[in-house]
Amino acid sequence: xxxxxxxxxxxxxxxxxxxxxxxLSPTFYSRTCPNLERTVNMMxxxxxxxxxxMGASILRLFFHDCFVNGCDASVLLxxxxxxxxxxxxGPNLNxxxxxxxxxxxxxxLERICSATVSCADILALxxxxxxxxxxxxxxxxxxxxxxxxxxxxxxxxxxxxxxxxSVNTLISMFAAKGLDAxxxxxxxxxHSIGLARCTxxxxxxxxxxxxxxxxxAARKQTCPASGGDGNLAPLNIQNPNRFGNTYFQNLVARxxxxxxxxxxxxxxxxxxxxxxxxxxxxxxxxxxxxxxxKMGNISPLTGFNGEIxxxxxxxx
Ligand code: HEM
Ligand SMILES: *[C@@H]1O[C@H](CO)[C@@H](O)[C@H](O)[C@H]1NC(C)=O
Numbered sequence: 001x002x003x004x005x006x007x008x009x010x011x012x013x014x015x016x017x018x019x020x021x022x023x024l025s026p027t028f029y030s031r032t033c034p035n036l037e038r039t040v041n042m043m044x045x046x047x048x049x050x051x052x053x054m055g056a057s058i059l060r061l062f063f064h065d066c067f068v069n070g071c072d073a074s075v076l077l078x079x080x081x082x083x084x085x086x087x088x089x090g091p092n093l094n095x096x097x098x099x100x101x102x103x104x105x106x107x108x109l110e111r112i113c114s115a116t117v118s119c120a121d122i123l124a125l126x127x128x129x130x131x132x133x134x135x136x137x138x139x140x141x142x143x144x145x146x147x148x149x150x151x152x153x154x155x156x157x158x159x160x161x162x163x164x165x166s167v168n169t170l171i172s173m174f175a176a177k178g179l180d181a182x183x184x185x186x187x188x189x190x191h192s193i194g195l196a197r198c199t200x201x202x203x204x205x206x207x208x209x210x211x212x213x214x215x216x217a218a219r220k221q222t223c224p225a226s227g228g229d230g231n232l233a234p235l236n237i238q239n240p241n242r243f244g245n246t247y248f249q250n251l252v253a254r255x256x257x258x259x260x261x262x263x264x265x266x267x268x269x270x271x272x273x274x275x276x277x278x279x280x281x282x283x284x285x286x287x288x289x290x291x292x293x294k295m296g297n298i299s300p301l302t303g304f305n306g307e308i309x310x311x312x313x314x315x316x
Contacts, residue, residue, distance in 0.1 A: 171184060
């Protein structure tokens with residue numbers, strides 16, 4: 001009994017310490033939800049087997065959460081007549097997907113560790129599972145984020161980079177989140193998996209000069225000059241189901257799908273880095289993993305801030 005009191009005091013002290021510093025820790029749930037990571041991995045692998053695009057979609061969901069007022073699951077909140085969330089912001093509408101998968105992971109976790117695991121942490125772990133499923137780097141995910149009670153459609157419209165961005169715009173939009181040009185370049189390698197809609201890459205394949213003509217011609221087959229806005233193409237022409245540096249090899253061959261992809265290799269400031277990643281996958285993996293942890297650290301709510309949502313779609 002005395003021992004368990006000491007134990008409880010230690011837990012409380014470590015909680016207060018991490019609350020005071022606002023720091024995340026990989027062992028945050030090791031006592032309160034020991035099967036957390038196994039559960040998320042298993043459910044994500046199942047979801048991706050059912051629908052191969054899902055790993056990519058969830059990875060993007062995490063990016064769109066973190067870049068809008070921090071990794072606080074604000075992106076998951078539904079609009080209501082009295083609440084405007086982020087799902088209908090320009091970069092998200094008809095584009096973000098995977099909300100149902102996060103819902104089903106959350107309800108399973110409510111069964112095994114009720115009212116314990118934040119939606120923001122589920123998103124961070126589910127994104128890693130997507131990367132790992134497709135053969136990307138394994139990395140440790142710091143945890144302890146709490147969920148926002150607010151969202152910002154305005155911030156979603158202004159803080160997320162558009163496909164039309166130049167490399168200097170990309171560098172400064174990532175810098176605004178504490179991520180440097182190397183982080184930005186490595187994170188763009190997420191586009192080695194997943195799909196994009198014609199409307200996001202049409203002007204690149206029809207108007208830009210930094211495109212391999214044969215690649216442009218192939219893409220135009222399914223993305224006409226007008227119409228077909230929703231037609232999909234893989235972001236990575238080489239190996240769309242394999243996370244890896246083939247994305248950078250494509251850029252060197254001028255086969256980037258988005259204007260913002262090819263902008264990384266267009267005689268600009270990160271040309272050398274693209275070249276390095278294109279020839280050395282292990283440097284890319286090391287940098288990508290470090291940058292994912294850094295992105296996951298963007299202004300999390302910790303300690304007594306925010307809440308642990310019971311349902312990721314609405315505040316408690
Ligand atoms: C560098 C700036 C970035 C820009 C301009 C950008 C833009 C885009 C666009 C326009 C799409 C296609 C969306 C659609 O057609 O509906 C897309 C897809 C995607 N993005 Fe990015 N993105 C960027 C960075 C990132 C980062 C940092 C990540 C994750 C670490 C990421 C992960 C993804 C993934 C995985 C997809 C495919 C999603 C799916 O298939 O459902 N992107 N991105
Ligand atoms: C990739 O870079 C790493 C770190 O600089 C180095 O140790 C390794 O030998 C390189 N691999 C190749 C294939 O060049």
